[in-house]
Amino acid sequence: MDNTIEPRKIGVISDGVVIDHIDAGKAVGIYKALCLSKVDALIVIAKNLKSKKQGKKDLIKIENKELTDDELNKIAIISEHATINIIRDNVVAKKWEVKMPEMIERIIICNNPNCITNVEPISTKFKVIDNNTRFKCNYCEKIQSKAQIKYWLTVQDKL
Amino acid sequence: MDNTIEPRKIGVISDGVVIDHIDAGKAVGIYKALCLSKVDALIVIAKNLKSKKQGKKDLIKIENKELTDDELNKIAIISEHATINIIRDNVVAKKWEVKMPEMIERIIICNNPNCITNVEPISTKFKVIDNNTRFKCNYCEKIQSKAQIKYWLTVQDKL
Numbered sequence: 105m106d107n108t109i110e111p112r113k114i115g116v117i118s119d120g121v122v123i124d125h126i127d128a129g130k131a132v133g134i135y136k137a138l139c140l141s142k143v144d145a146l147i148v149i150a151k152n153l154k155s156k157k158q159g160k161k162d163l164i165k166i167e168n169k170e171l172t173d174d175e176l177n178k179i180a181i182i183s184e185h186a187t188i189n190i191i192r193d194n195v196v197a198k199k200w201e202v203k204m205p206e207m208i209e210r211i212i213i214c215n216n217p218n219c220i221t222n223v224e225p226i227s228t229k230f231k232v233i234d235n236n237t238r239f240k241c242n243y244c245e246k247i248q249s250k251a252q253i254k255y256w257l258t259v260q261d262k263l
Numbered sequence: 264m265d266n267t268i269e270p271r272k273i274g275v276i277s278d279g280v281v282i283d284h285i286d287a288g289k290a291v292g293i294y295k296a297l298c299l300s301k302v303d304a305l306i307v308i309a310k311n312l313k314s315k316k317q318g319k320k321d322l323i324k325i326e327n328k329e330l331t332d333d334e335l336n337k338i339a340i341i342s343e344h345a346t347i348n349i350i351r352d353n354v355v356a357k358k359w360e361v362k363m364p365e366m367i368e369r370i371i372i373c374n375n376p377n378c379i380t381n382v383e384p385i386s387t388k389f390k391v392i393d394n395n396t397r398f399k400c401n402y403c404e405k406i407q408s409k410a411q412i413k414y415w416l417t418v419q420d421k422l
Contacts, residue, residue: 114274114307114309114312114322114324115273115307115309115312129300132291132294132300135291140310141288141291143311144311145311146309146310146311146312146313147308147309147310147311148273148274148307148308148309148310149306149307149308149309149310150273150274150305150306150307150308151299151305151306151307151308152302152303152304152305152306153273153274153305154305163273165273
């Protein structure tokens with residue numbers, strides 16, 4: 105490190121993904137949801153960056169990472185208007201805004217203890233309702249809000 | 264954001280602190296220990312940066328932040344050779360390596376439930392022993408290792 109200048113260029117990635125326009129304060133939630141503590145590659149989390157559009161925003165860069173559909177859905181649940189930038193050879197090869205699917209499979213656990221998905225080894229399935237704010241279990245019809253989703257990590261991420 | 268180039272210069276701070284040379288994988292532990300989720304200023308966490316000295320290292324930048332002695336001690340417990348860079352007007356005004364104190368006050372909770380510090384409103388005090396790896400309670404003499412420190416956050420930090 106240069107001793108006299110604040111280190112500006114940290115965490116430059118030539119290949120990987122940049123998750124941008126994350127709602128301010130939500131980046132660490134995404135870090136947990138994607139179990140990034142287990143990733144050995146370079147990761148940069150920026151919290152409270154200035155944003156013309158959002159006032160403040162968060163951002164995550166992950167080197168050499170491709171996101172699965174389940175991971176994209178987790179990001180959409182946490183921060184509905186996040187944008188995904190695929191970086192290849194230092195340039196943005198693809199860019200899009202995440203989209204909440206009509207149906208969410210696997211990643212949310214039903215908060216009804218008697219639901220068959222909590223008793224039998226069956227994957228959960230939820231219909232996204234009420235303008236993307238609530239999730240209705242396809243099996244027991246129990247509805248939960250975003251704030252109620254507490255157990256939707258399939259792999260518990262120890263920070 | 265420029266659409267064609269990977270965003271390189273994120274999280275530049277003109278005033279604040281850069282915690283550098285953090286052992287790889289320990290940055291989020293420091294984030295939790297310093298309760299940074301409650302901080303509204305710009306924060307950048309980089310994990311697994313390349314380092315000549317360490318192979319891999321973590322780094323945290325916090326804008327407009329000064330570290331207290333308790334916070335510096337928390338950092339020393341988590342990553343003994345971290346360096347602190349004070350940034351003022353874009354330059355490193357001061358730089359030093361954290362130092363484990365001989366005695367640690369307040370920030371560790373004694374893991375002996377019968378210790379007076381767990382019964383009466385008395386601040387804990389630990390002697391740092393065995394080459395900075397273990398901590399001996401000044402009151403009940405119970406010794407705990409770094410790995411046993413589970414409850415040393417005075418403010419529980421909800422990520």
